[in-house]
Amino acid sequence: MKIKEFAEVVSGEITGDPEKEITGVSGIRQAKAGDITFVSSAQYIKYLTGSEATCVIVKDVIPNLSIPQIRVINPHYAFARALECFYPKPSHGAGSSSQAFVARSSSIGKDVSIYPFAYVSENAVIGEGSVLMPGTFVGNGSTIGRQCLLYPNVTVREGVTLGDRVIIHSGTVIGSDGFGYVFEKGEHYKIPQVGGVIIEDDVEIGSNVSVDRATTGNTIICKGTKIDNLVQIAHNVTIGQKSLIVAQVGIGGSTDIGDFVVLGGQAGIADHTTIASGTMVAAQSGLKGQVEKGIYAGSPATPHATWLRAQALFVRLPEMNKRIRELEEKISRLEKGDKL
Numbered sequence: 497m498k499i500k501e502f503a504e505v506v507s508g509e510i511t512g513d514p515e516k517e518i519t520g521v522s523g524i525r526q527a528k529a530g531d532i533t534f535v536s537s538a539q540y541i542k543y544l545t546g547s548e549a550t551c552v553i554v555k556d557v558i559p560n561l562s563i564p565q566i567r568v569i570n571p572h573y574a575f576a577r578a579l580e581c582f583y584p585k586p587s588h589g590a591g592s593s594s595q596a597f598v599a600r601s602s603s604i605g606k607d608v609s610i611y612p613f614a615y616v617s618e619n620a621v622i623g624e625g626s627v628l629m630p631g632t633f634v635g636n637g638s639t640i641g642r643q644c645l646l647y648p649n650v651t652v653r654e655g656v657t658l659g660d661r662v663i664i665h666s667g668t669v670i671g672s673d674g675f676g677y678v679f680e681k682g683e684h685y686k687i688p689q690v691g692g693v694i695i696e697d698d699v700e701i702g703s704n705v706s707v708d709r710a711t712t713g714n715t716i717i718c719k720g721t722k723i724d725n726l727v728q729i730a731h732n733v734t735i736g737q738k739s740l741i742v743a744q745v746g747i748g749g750s751t752d753i754g755d756f757v758v759l760g761g762q763a764g765i766a767d768h769t770t771i772a773s774g775t776m777v778a779a780q781s782g783l784k785g786q787v788e789k790g791i792y793a794g795s796p797a798t799p800h801a802t803w804l805r806a807q808a809l810f811v812r813l814p815e816m817n818k819r820i821r822e823l824e825e826k827i828s829r830l831e832k833g834d835k836l
Contacts (some may be wrong), residue, residue, distance in 0.1 A: 512564025659697035676730025
């Protein structure tokens with residue numbers, strides 16, 4: 497692909513020779529002849545000195561650079577498009593393997609790919625163009641939308657609904673029982689978990705994630721939300737549109753999370769918490785209650801600016817403690833009438 501051809505793909509403006517050929521895509525430090533790379537921040541421009549890259553994607557044209565440049569509004573997005581161009585997704589042959597189990601009462605759409613050892617239960621619905629890779633389980637009455645991709649060993653339990661273009665990575669379980677028990681006569685009596693899970697369009701869920709079914713009603717993940725690996729989402733949780741949930745986050749039951757919320761890695765959200773849309777939560781923070789829109793950090797979480805000031809004081813505590821002891825000793829001597 498010539499530079500000018502890729503520039504058309506990303507609506508970019510070219511500085512330099514538009515006829516040079518691009519043969520690959522690479523990060524800025526590893527780029528070699530034929531590669532296109534990108535610079536998203538001025539701090540990375542230094543790596544272009546002596547670079548063999550054939551082209552670089554930039555937000556603003558870099559003066560005195562011999563490498564051809566493509567100027568775009570969002571270099572990182574243009575780089576993603578480059579990866580799509582040079583590393584297309586593998587195709588999946590339509591059809592159901594003879595080594596898969598597909599119940600007669602299930603409904604299988606056009607151009608569906610069902611790999612060996614997948615299991616499609618009674619009354620399940622698989623939408624057009626979806627792919628079930630080896631070891632995937634789809635439970636009774638569950639619905640998989642169009643163009644979904646379920647990687648090996650994904651479990652979609654009964655009564656689960658996936659929208660269109662949902663991607664679920666290996667080892668994830670959708671619709672596991674919610675963690676509900678009542679203590680009676682010295683025993684933890686299991687509360688039946690009879691609700692479901694609804695996952696809307698364009699959601700992507702990482703590997704080894706657990707999304708619990710609701711006790712009654714539904715656990716809901718709204719369209720466009722992206723969930724990283726090893727996340728726990730408890731029963732009756734609602735997560736709004738286009739939120740980002742980073743690795744090892746734990747979300748307690750009946751929590752309501754708004755749109756465009758970001759939860760950093762290992763954040764813990766107590767049950768029955770409400771988080772306003774647009775909120776950002778730093779890694780390893782702990783939240784509970786009614787959380788207004790803002791940026792939070794710490795456990796228990798506080799506004800980020802407050803947390804930064806507290807951390808600055810925290811690292812000075814040994815020094816401050818020493819100073820306090822010295823002052824206490826001086827006061828004690830003064831009270832006794834001793835000279836300092």
